[in-house]
Amino acid sequence: MDERELGFLQDPDVARQLGVLWGKSAAKAAGRVNLLMCHLLDTAAVAEQIWDRYLAPSTRTLLEEVAGGPGRGRRFFAWLCGIHDCGKATPAFQQMDEAGAQAVRQAGLTWMSTGQQRWRHDRAGGKLIRDVLSGAGWPEEQISWIWPLVAGHHGKFPPAGQLIEPVRARGHLHGKGPAWRRVQSAVVEVFTRELGFDGLKEVQPVQVPSRADQLHLSGLVVMADWIASDERHFPGVDDLRDVSLTASRERAGLAWEKLGLRGGWGMLGIPGDEAFGDRFGHGPRRSQELVMDAARRMAGPGLVIVEAPMGEGKTKTALMVAEILAARFGADGVFVGMPTQATSDPMFSQVRAWAAQVSPGLESQVALLHGKRRFNPEWQALLEDAGDCPDDIYGTVDEDALYGMSPSDDGEAPERRAPAEWFLGGKRGLLTPLVVGTIDQLLFAATRTKHVMLRMAGLAGKVVILDEVHAADVYMSRFLLEGLRWLGQARVPVVLLSATLPPAQRRALVDAYLAGAASREEPPALDLPTSGGYPNVTAVWLQEAEPHAILDDCASWRQDLPVRVEVRAEPSRAASEPEGGGTHADVAELLADRLRDGGCALVIRNTVDRAQDTYRALRARFGQADVFLLHGRLHAAHRADRTETVLARLGPSGKPRPRTIVVATQLAEQSFDVDADILITDLAPIDLLLQRIGRLHRHDGVPRPAPVGEPCVVITGFDPSGTRAPWILPASEAIYGRYLLLRTAALVCAADNRDWKIPGQVPELVAAVYGEKPVVPETWAQEERAAFAIWEEEQWARAKSAEKFLLTRFKEHENPTLEGLHYAETRGSDEIVQAIVRDGEPSVEVVIVHQDERGYTSWTGRRLGINGEAPPHLVDEVLGGTVRLPTKLAAAATSELQPLEGWRDHPWLRYSRTLTLDTHGRATLDRFMIRYDTDLGLVVDNPQ
Template structure:
């Protein structure tokens, strides 16, 4: 029988006890206690809304398969979400509120004092549901995967040993005696019958889902719980006669509408090639057709690797491929991961425009997800139009206090142009239907951290696009490979973009995805040849017969550029300190004598600052500086100016020299007439060369009409291995720099045909064939030994943070996943997935006799209190300190007294500069210069 069941139990005493067991105290349920059975039904009703209006078709399909029959998936999903809090039917939880505990005792459910012994209700729930399902006759393999979802709904999956009640409690935390056992069974049974099941036995699934699907489902349980825990939409109901599924459904429908939650595009038709013109206003290039064709030919959801030169249009290619893969395999959104915050911002605009063409209004469901998004003008404008308050939606609150809810008004906003505010709260960003952010968001999903299930729930059901994957170093690659393994197991289509990949890296990416898809540590071997040409596509997927692949290539849309390669030897260390920059000034004075635009890329901030000063003395306002030690406001303004002055304009351009660090290396759409760059590994060097003559039709003065890269930062002695800038070796390792230098200095490298020669150049440097001159051979062997040991050490150092511990990839449940968890907030996790010495962000303020001012000179409160209209200005002064100052800053810098209760600033360290813009940190003297950015004065070290 399906329909409304009476809440009365066969035993009237148990019915009375169901009427006093509380799930939310009056303080957390809008002034009236909320019965436990009501909260379970509220959560189940929210789950029904999630099923109807949010879940991807692919997610519904596997849930139906697990449940065992068409139509059962929705009801099973509501059950697994609702039963999550059954562990509150224990003294461990019921004693936590004085008024609630008194009523429970009066109803005959008693317990002895346990002193200071405590037991989390999520862990108690894991034990309770195991016992109840065992009594109901469930199979052990089904119980084994279900109980961790209950025990882990507060963000961490315990081991079965952690479900044991503290020994000194002697049963009084779980509930001792038959009275407690009856009421605990009754809670689960009554809830189950309310959902239309005849009994618990009927709920039992027929198939155990994959571990990745379990993690996905766990995240959805948390999502449903958090929504149903919002007292504004689910105020307390303390009378059993007023509780029922129909009541909860009414509450859930109203809450869903008021929160404005929704999914992505739903079901799509497979687009043809003509859709490319509809989306972007022009027809596809041959490489784009090739990738779209590959996406149509794949026999299942899989991994697509697109390798194409800079400017080929890989982002547009990926978005159309995502449409095809979503239509074919039931995805309902997209995550686009970029290498940096700066590269995420322009793609955010592009994805919004594309989404609006896929479905009118869908552009409103695109979220920008990175730590500096409030400084993105488009994002900020969308929030202001929607009436959102950044102070509220970005602030994090104690999850146990209100389950992550933030205190803003969530009434409907007509024609809202930003995602629902609920998605913008702490830890929920990836749940937004369409997301653009840094690749870190995916890397976070591969870490053993609290609430990792929310990250998986935000990725599963989408198509995942990652750009510039070649930029992941060996440390980051461990998290990328781990993430791909989980995405492969979850059948998530993934599109990876790169200028080019070394064959070994391409193979590793494919192997990781297929290992997940096969749910085996070592899947059947796949013959994976390297593409024969460039651009290329490599696709891999799993079928019943084993792993499958498709490899193809085509001609680039434009002819190769013949790029002249010159070497500007780095002066000897004994030369005058300015000799290096003087050589660059002399070179550019000659090449830009008739005008033109130059890009100068230095490998360190200090070197960029020195170069900028030397060039500015000669070229004045024609010189721009961009690096990571500019504060947030200056960096945003400089980036915008650089893109405007060196962008793809067809009009006459004024002479401009942009001095930058690696920020200009990736997804930075500037067009330079000449490039001067420090030596870097070949793939990164080629990325930099991708900024040369990037757009056709740009007028170029006669002296720079031929594309030219001038490589410096090293010096070839002619008889021994070259001297390489020590700072570059610290960043990139000597081995790859030596092999790159060998190619740069080779007899046949006076010019490179770009992009045609890109794959061969990368394969040469990253391969193991002899490359360096005989005179360098011994230096190369020593460098390789150091590099190989370093690579292994860095890979090993990531292992302790990975989501799956060593030799646990073939585990079938989530039990014990968070044993020895990685702890910390998002900033700590970001440091975990990015290798290198830790760095710290600080907020610049100025201090004078009257108190504090912002970096622009506007007055703050006497203790630094920030008026609402100055918050963005204060945060605009955020700057990252160099790693060598991190330890000192941790010890010496604290939030201002007026920031300690501020949702955005309470964890922000203030760098207090004097009226001259200077400060001392231990033995270091630092200053902030409006042109140079943060400067660490070498004379004060």
């Protein structure tokens, strides 16, 4: 940047001062100070790379509209990203590094000593840009949405009142005197002119983007800043003569190539009728054609709700609909949210296979995003093939440690089969072009947490697919509905999948999306009748401020399956009988009869303790070879191995299968592709009960012994034998509440020894339980009314308790800017945030190790170092011993359990709490005796 380029400045001292204002200290810029002007231009140049090689077409269209028309969006976006650090042109920041501060003082910019008082440069930047833009004649409506993006670029949007300096240092932290004012204006002006604008007036946008679009753009600002803050690719430049946009563009281009960053599929063509067969190797079913047709008829980006039975092919439908909506509305990727980590893993494989058919090589841009992805063999193999250490963990990004990357990238990089390593850093995962993960990733985006803008930037520009949405209870639904509001306002196409939804829940989902699209507190009026058929599709969108809808249905591709319903009364006394007795022995006798000629059974219990007791009884009766136990208290390695075994034995097969009995908890409800000949299950609300029934006779062509040749579900866990309302297992009531269980029990008892037609009766059964019409016998009515009162109060309380964590506070959905969004922010680790969105105590995972007189061993018995040090070849094995503790032990585990001393310097193990078992495999925590049994998993005995 030579004198000619700075010639418009009237004061030569200002040009000299621009040459000393620093943006990165030598310690943060590879040993050499990086001038503030260089960092601003570097960030702008990175923004140009993001525009050219990453942004979705829909985002570029948005920026063109905001900036004033075609050809203006790219330069405006570069300015918006680059201006973020203007607040560093203040004494509050310039005094933070002694070497840099000395040069600034020598250039004539001084300040009063302010002791320990600090004024953050992000908030200083908010005030500075607001003042400068006001002086340039910008209207307030444009200034008011720009300054929060500057003030919030470290993750939190402050209220305007927090832009004011501390009273005792008023003027000295911001810059007292005309010299500081002149140089601050010059920083903005010189940067603006270097980007090719004639002045700030030319930068002024013509539209105010929606609040959701502002959040999206804010996330992109943070993304550009973090890339430009990587000292490996942007080392310090301390001579203003070496600073220019041309030089920054060269640095940014090289950095982008070195990091291997890229976007999604670009602009797709609308897939034709043959595309389904090209993607999946067979033609679409009628229900799949129905949904794709609805997507083609939508006149704008909107919400698509697909309700279809298990095995109908909803996932393939959703992926094809994502292609159609992306092609029509400019999306450049997909996020697929699943209910659990276990269901995310097979979906990851399926999405990669689909992506490869959409565009060769696109499968390399699919990320798996959940806390156990390091145990997914496919994910780990991809990273190892790409030359990365297995799933590096960057940790939390904070304001002074923004640049953490893996140690070395020297040499020729192999062709990557996994997303760029940069995307694997903390809080960046959703920025990957295609993502499969848990629904929590979307729920997190609806919380008032730091760096929430990165989550929105990762969702905007994609098509969002959420599976099993019926699994969201009233508390989780508050975050889901809040997320849908923001996605609706950001015009993000959303596809929701469910076996079936209660009509009220379907209506709430539609209303939330449309309210967001209309930027209103209340949704626009829309007549939305309930579809009479099943499977069905509901598609809604906003067109010229008016809501529109498509509702359609058709018959399922397979005939209804008559499922025999049997009630197996469980007397209340069974709950207190010894292990293996009572109801568990009764189940063993029942299965001995039904499986006398062989066959496969699935037993679903509502608690881990109950599943363990049932497993003991069945193992005693049938032997260990035929009986398997699956639940959430198995450690990671056991659970993965056992799940693989179960899927192999109970998967589709044209040959007779060995006798197999699987005892599982609720994790068998969702996306668990097993085929059982007979199902025994505890009573659960009707929608979850039907999900469990979906595992019965799931596949055609499976040979079945005569006693289990017809599908049958045996429902237990309650006792309806009296004249009054039934006794229901207390643990089940604690999980689901008595009200829905009573209404479900009424339908079950009415169907005892009769058939339910599945899936044809599914909507009818769900509507009966969740509707308002009487379904229980008159003798139960009084207890039902009492249970309803308790349920209603609990539902209200749980919904209310979510409000303090929601991204938008009550009655603030119509706010036009992000100002004050993080007033009273939600704080905490990812574990705490996950507990927040799931309505529970923070769950704690621990790594099991054993200790003897010689030191520590892994769960397999392999010897570790004297302080627990794990050599590289044993790290995965050690982490395979990770297990989740029951909630009642979370507080004690948090306060008492720590990583081993030898783990504190390891990038993965240092975050892992250790549960150290003695030579007998036991430990004591908060008066509870804990042991890990190879067959049973984690066993927690009640305190003596």
